Amino acid sequence: MIKALAGTSAAMIRIDSMVVVKDGETVFAGQLSPEQMKAIDDLFASGMSVTALLSALDQVNSSWRNRTLTRDEIADLLGELDRMAQDLDASSLSAQGIADIAGAVAVEPERNEEWRRILGEVASSGGRVDVLRFVLGLLYAGLHSRISWWARCAAVPCMAYLCWVLRSQVRTWVPLLGLLLWGGLETAVDTGAGAGIVFVILGGVGFYGLIEWLCKRWDVQVGRRAEDPQE
């Protein structure tokens, strides 16, 4: 197994319960308990690279580098690794869950795999707070994707209807004048005739400005110009 690591700078080989880890010129070997085997499998399943694994091992015990460890030291180290994997499980379970939800909520189907990948990278290099902050950003991105898709879907028929209304003076102004007169009448009864007239005039000017602005913005041709562009 050690010979098989020749030419590599950082690698790990595991056959059943036997493990060999190499980082630079340092190589150590050990036998894993079933719990430790599962811990290492979980670390790799979460996307942790060999370099990140070795970096994590380094954080547990910085003295292991540059020398070959005894069997007891390897057992201690792997015990630490097991505890780390359990901690990682607890935090990454919730983070992974939120990322899965974000990926499912997003309209783009590729986001799920893409976000699982980058979450693995963030988890291997950042702390829990970084992971949580990142995954909440992903959740926001997923929700943004879904909501803006709904808005786009709803905007198309709404805009088509509004453009159809705006293309005709009758379709535009009959309901608006009805609304203005009704509002003016209500104001006149409640406050007085003067206030009712002011309401109708100001409302009419406001609606006129709004309609002109919408026609210009959406490039709506009103009346005959829309039906016969030659004229």
Next chain:
Amino acid sequence: MRSPIRMTRTTRDVLEMLHAAASRSEATYGLEICKVTGLGPGTVYPILTRLERVGWVRAYWEEGDTRGPRRRMYELAGDGHAAVADLFAADRHDLARRLRWS
């Protein structure tokens, strides 16, 4: 003609990052954009989605690493190059105008 993308500060940051990668003949990925621009994924991904939808950015899966989830790469494409060139030209014009004032 109106730009299909509203050019906010964050959109400019993402486009500049993509342009910098394109000038090195490289593509970039979401996490790298977040790290370099200092923006969160909640800001970067909606911008990337919009840019991809209007055809300014092309996205594809990274090849080679077949183990685990794949990395999605982004690069400037189509009108994106022209848009970034316009952006920089406008910046230069603005700078020149300001310098004449001073």
